[in-house]
Amino acid sequence: MPDPIDVEVKKHSEDSIQRELWGTRVGFILAAVGSAVGLGNMWRFPYRVSEGGGAAFVVLYIALTLIMGIPLMLAEFSVGRRTRLSPIGAFKKEGGGGWSIVGFLGVLTGFLILSYYSVIAGWVIRYGIEGIISGFAADPAAHFGEITTGIAPIIYHLAFMAVTITIVSVGVEKGIEKASLILMPVLFAIVLGLAVWAFTLPGSDAGYSFYLAPSLSELMSFTTLSEAAGQAFFSLSLGMGAMLTFASYLSKHENLNREAATIAASDFGVAFTAGLVVFPVIAALGLTADVGESTVGALFIALPGAFVEMGAIGRVVGIAFFFALTVGAVTSAVSLLEVVTASAIDEFKIHRKSAAIGAGIIITLVGVLPALNLNALGLIDRITEWFLALGALGVTLFVGWRMRNPQEEMLDGASGFFASIVPAVLFFIRFIMPLIIIPVIIYTGLNLVTEFRTVFG
Numbered sequence: 001m002p003d004p005i006d007v008e009v010k011k012h013s014e015d016s017i018q019r020e021l022w023g024t025r026v027g028f029i030l031a032a033v034g035s036a037v038g039l040g041n042m043w044r045f046p047y048r049v050s051e052g053g054g055a056a057f058v059v060l061y062i063a064l065t066l067i068m069g070i071p072l073m074l075a076e077f078s079v080g081r082r083t084r085l086s087p088i089g090a091f092k093k094e095g096g097g098g099w100s101i102v103g104f105l106g107v108l109t110g111f112l113i114l115s116y117y118s119v120i121a122g123w124v125i126r127y128g129i130e131g132i133i134s135g136f137a138a139d140p141a142a143h144f145g146e147i148t149t150g151i152a153p154i155i156y157h158l159a160f161m162a163v164t165i166t167i168v169s170v171g172v173e174k175g176i177e178k179a180s181l182i183l184m185p186v187l188f189a190i191v192l193g194l195a196v197w198a199f200t201l202p203g204s205d206a207g208y209s210f211y212l213a214p215s216l217s218e219l220m221s222f223t224t225l226s227e228a229a230g231q232a233f234f235s236l237s238l239g240m241g242a243m244l245t246f247a248s249y250l251s252k253h254e255n256l257n258r259e260a261a262t263i264a265a266s267d268f269g270v271a272f273t274a275g276l277v278v279f280p281v282i283a284a285l286g287l288t289a290d291v292g293e294s295t296v297g298a299l300f301i302a303l304p305g306a307f308v309e310m311g312a313i314g315r316v317v318g319i320a321f322f323f324a325l326t327v328g329a330v331t332s333a334v335s336l337l338e339v340v341t342a343s344a345i346d347e348f349k350i351h352r353k354s355a356a357i358g359a360g361i362i363i364t365l366v367g368v369l370p371a372l373n374l375n376a377l378g379l380i381d382r383i384t385e386w387f388l389a390l391g392a393l394g395v396t397l398f399v400g401w402r403m404r405n406p407q408e409e410m411l412d413g414a415s416g417f418f419a420s421i422v423p424a425v426l427f428f429i430r431f432i433m434p435l436i437i438i439p440v441i442i443y444t445g446l447n448l449v450t451e452f453r454t455v456f457g
């Protein structure tokens, strides 16, 4: 007797280009963790914490990862696995034509995020190469300024996009799973080691208190809450259908709840540890003023500073760090391009190669703007953060109110504790999450207007 799932997969493959499936369960988790863990943890998290006032942001971020991140990831998983389609088709099939707009928004968001994500990844590559050739610069703040101006950032952006496009053209299993397997643990090990080292630095106390000691008044700020929500969506790759798309390659045996919790925990672990490196180092090396001027550069100013300080060994650690971070960025970029590519494959029935290359080239061209201009980069980052919040609302309302029997999909493959909490999670998705996300959308929108004013005013 063939397994009913196999039959379903076969049927699907007959009427369209064959749909790939994950090689193994571990492969799926690694790819999802690979998507989540990237520049969002190492670059964006410290950057947003510096801007958002420190510890209060961190506390709200932790709370939101738990109470919104995990349910939202479960929601995306269940839509993806139910429909076995990429976002546009998934919302259309399960909800009717109008809902496909949530999918379209997701594809657009992925497209825009990748355009500047690749620019930052290009900086990472350049730091790594410079580490090898000439060592890390003694004046990290001035060096960050040099790295981000001129034509060179475009070249590195092109190189990074070329790698991403190649992996996505090769396909889900062969391309993505293998790359994540070794280098994610390496990245985490290096960051953990750096955090321990940072702890031994004299003068790091101010960094820890900025990062870890919140004041009550800041905790009550809705602006901080919205920014923390935006960071949670970004870091967990939520709100644009990336997790949805990954789950569309998944079988019915997977315990979606447990996977969501595992992925969120890993993602949080890396981001939090990155903060335990960046802030003590900034304080101990007297870089506070430099970072204050360019919060976007917090990571890129703090870490090379640390590597120089560590002497010869710092150079080796630094090279390894930037190499591993490049891989982390690649696995995330792959998931962004995968959403756009999978949508093109599903919607236009074109081949993976043409879809990946076509979409990749357009994204590369759009990325020239943020490569040339840091303000543009910051602005696109804010705009997409707002889109992610809109997308998150779309997914929440869809799963809560439109999808047929979402509970059944969430329970398939779940057992024990993870099965028992599903009704509560669903209640939360229906009634509570919209009440949090709607104000977040309003506040993020207001922040965006302020940002527009500072850039153009």
Ligand code: TRP
Residues within 6 Å of the ligand: 035, 036, 037, 038, 039, 040, 041, 113, 233, 234, 235, 236, 237, 238, 239, 240, 242, 332, 333, 335, 336, 388
């Ligand atoms: N989460 C990734 C990071 O932290 C970036 C990313 C990949 C992403 N795919 C996404 C962000 C989808 C939002 C949506 O680096």
